[in-house]
Each structure stands twice: as structure tokens, then as C-alpha cells.
Amino acid sequence: MKIAIIGTGNLGSSIAKGLIKNKSFTSLYLSDKNTAAVSVFSDEDYVTVTHDNELAVKESDILIFALQPRHIDKVLQSVSSSITSYHVVMSVAAGFEISRIESILGKDKNIIRIMPNTAISIGKSMTCLSANNQGQSKIELAKKIFNQLGTTMVIPEEQIQAATVICASGIAFWMRLVRATTQGAIQLGFEAEEAHQLALQTCYGAASLLKESGRHPEAEIDRVTTPSGCTIEGLNEMEHQGLSSSLIKGITASFEKINQIKKS
Numbered sequence: 425m426k427i428a429i430i431g432t433g434n435l436g437s438s439i440a441k442g443l444i445k446n447k448s449f450t451s452l453y454l455s456d457k458n459t460a461a462v463s464v465f466s467d468e469d470y471v472t473v474t475h476d477n478e479l480a481v482k483e484s485d486i487l488i489f490a491l492q493p494r495h496i497d498k499v500l501q502s503v504s505s506s507i508t509s510y511h512v513v514m515s516v517a518a519g520f521e522i523s524r525i526e527s528i529l530g531k532d533k534n535i536i537r538i539m540p541n542t543a544i545s546i547g548k549s550m551t552c553l554s555a556n557n558q559g560q561s562k563i564e565l566a567k568k569i570f571n572q573l574g575t576t577m578v579i580p581e582e583q584i585q586a587a588t589v590i591c592a593s594g595i596a597f598w599m600r601l602v603r604a605t606t607q608g609a610i611q612l613g614f615e616a617e618e619a620h621q622l623a624l625q626t627c628y629g630a631a632s633l634l635k636e637s638g639r640h641p642e643a644e645i646d647r648v649t650t651p652s653g654c655t656i657e658g659l660n661e662m663e664h665q666g667l668s669s670s671l672i673k674g675i676t677a678s679f680e681k682i683n684q685i686k687k688s
């Protein structure tokens with residue numbers, strides 16, 4: 425597996441970290457006009473850090489374009505003559521549709537839109553995938569790569585925007601919930617460090633319970649809410665203040681915004 429990551433900022437470097445941790449490549453090119461985020465990897469076996477996108481494309485089979493939507497057009501155009509039908513072209517650019525990539529590279533290229541999140545750096549990403557017609561035969565290969573770095577789900581391209589909000593932006597949403605819980609714990613008298621640890625382990629426990637039991641969140645809530653107890657008192661107050669509603673409204677606002685990015 426000869427992989428190149430073009431664009432090694434927040435997400436590109438997170439993918440690089442995950443791949444390097446797993447040693448899941450025969451060669452890895454990390455290409456960026458500013459290689460600061462990945463220069464630490466230049467001593468790793470079979471890893472090349474470069475400013476030369478063209479070189480990275482020519483030396484690799486699997487190309488992961490981790491660029492901002494406003495840059496990806498230009499970069500794809502600049503390397504298009506080196507991209508062949510043997511390459512598998514993957515793009516993480518939010519809102520940048522497969523048809524736009526096909527209009528630059530041609531419909532005969534294997535193109536897969538991937539939407540991981542930053543937890544890919546520790547092998548815990550939720551990565552959604554969607555391929556063009558030509559790329560359907562490469563989807564198993566893509567799943568193989570990203571299953572080593574978390575979990576994958578193949579979805580229709582129409583759902584990639586929604587998946588971006590839930591899974592990629594979702595990391596930020598969950599972080600804010602952890603932080604708010606920490607602030608509550610500090611108000612109740614814990615030191616900041618202790619508060620953070622309490623919030624984090626409880627969050628981890630809640631997610632693990634759902635994952636391992638397969639039960640519905642409300643079934644787990646029923647097990648915690650003692651009649652007339654403190655949990656239901658707090659939960660109902662949170663709902664009076666609009667907890668579920670504000671989360672759903674935030675998710676839909678984020679979705680509206682990503683659909684605007686798609687049109688721009």
C-alpha cells in the first residue's frame with residue numbers, strides 16, 4: 425500500500441499519525457506547502473515528508489487529499505496529468521462533491537469521498553465513505569485502510585454532508601459537552617483537574633455501555649433515574665432549558681452551513 429497524504433494540516437496529520445501508529449503502508453508520502461505539522465515523522469521508516477505534491481502522486485497508489493475546500497480545486501488541477509486510472513483518489517474536503525472532482529480528473533478515475541474525524545490519530549475514527557461509479561471496486565480497499573483506524577460506514581454521497589456534521593463536527597460538539605460537565609463539577613467544588621477526569625471517565629463509560637450492551641440510551645437512563653431522585657430532577661431541568669432541542673438545532677444549523685459551502 426503506497427499512500428500519499430496531500431495536505432497535512434489538522435486532519436491530514438491526524439490520518440498520518442494513525443497510519444504510522446499502525447504501520448499500515450509500504451510507503452507514505454506526506455506532502456504540504458508547510459510541512460511543520462508532520463516534520464516529526466520524517467525519520468520514520470518508509471515515510472517521506474515533502475513539499476512536492478507531484479512527486480507524492482507519482483510515487484503512490486492511494487492519494488488522500490486533505491485540503492480545505494478553497495484549495496482543493498487548484499491542487500487537483502496541478503497534479504491531474506499525473507493521476508492515472510490505477511490511482512485511488514480520496515478526498516476529505518467538506519462539501520466538495522465527487523462530480524467536481526470528476527470534472528477535474530475525469531469520470532474514469534477511482535474517486536472516493538471519505539469523511540473521518542480527528543480521532544483517526546488514535547485509531548478511533550468514525551469514517552464514512554462514498555465512491556463514484558469507477559471507484560466502487562476500490563471501496564473494500566478503502567474500508568480495509570480506515571477500519572484499521574476506527575470504524576467505517578459506506579453511505580450514499582447525498583448523506584456525506586450529514587455525516588460530516590454528526591461525525592467530524594461531532595468531535596467538537598462532544599468536547600463542548602465534556603467541558604460544560606467539567607465546569608459544572610468545578611462549581612460543585614472539585615479542582616479543575618479532578619473535574620476533568622470525572623467528566624471524561626463518565627463520558628467514556630457512557631459511550632462504552634452503549635457500545636458493549638447494544639442497548640438504547642433511554643434504557644440506560646432508566647437504570648440511573650431513581651424515582652424522585654436527583655438524576656431525573658437534573659435531567660428534566662436540562663430538558664426544560666432545551667438540552668436536546670439545542671443539540672438538534674445546532675446539528676441542523678451546522679448542516680445548513682455545510683450545504684452553503686457545497687454551493688460556493
Ligand SMILES: NC(=O)C1=CN([C@@H]2O[C@H](COP(=O)(O)OP(=O)(O)OC[C@H]3O[C@@H](n4cnc5c(N)ncnc54)[C@H](O)[C@@H]3O)[C@@H](O)[C@H]2O)C=CC1
Pocket residue numbers: 430431432433434435436455456457458477490491492493495499516517518539540541542592593
Ligand atoms: N478538521 C477536521 O476535523 C475535519 C476536516 N475535514 C475537512 O478536511 C479538510 C482539511 O481540513 P483541516 O485539516 O482542518 O485543514 P488545514 O488547513 O489544517 O490543513 C490543510 C493543509 O493543506 C495545506 N495546503 C494548502 N494548499 C496546499 C498546496 N497547494 N499544496 C500542498 N498543501 C497545501 C495547508 O498548508 C494545510 O496544512 C477540509 O476540507 C475540511 O473540510 C473533514 C473532516 C474533519
Ligand SMILES: O=C(O)[C@@H]1CCC=N1
Pocket residue numbers: 518588589592593
Ligand atoms: O468545520 C468544518 O467546516 C470542517 C468540516 C468538518 C470538520 N471541520
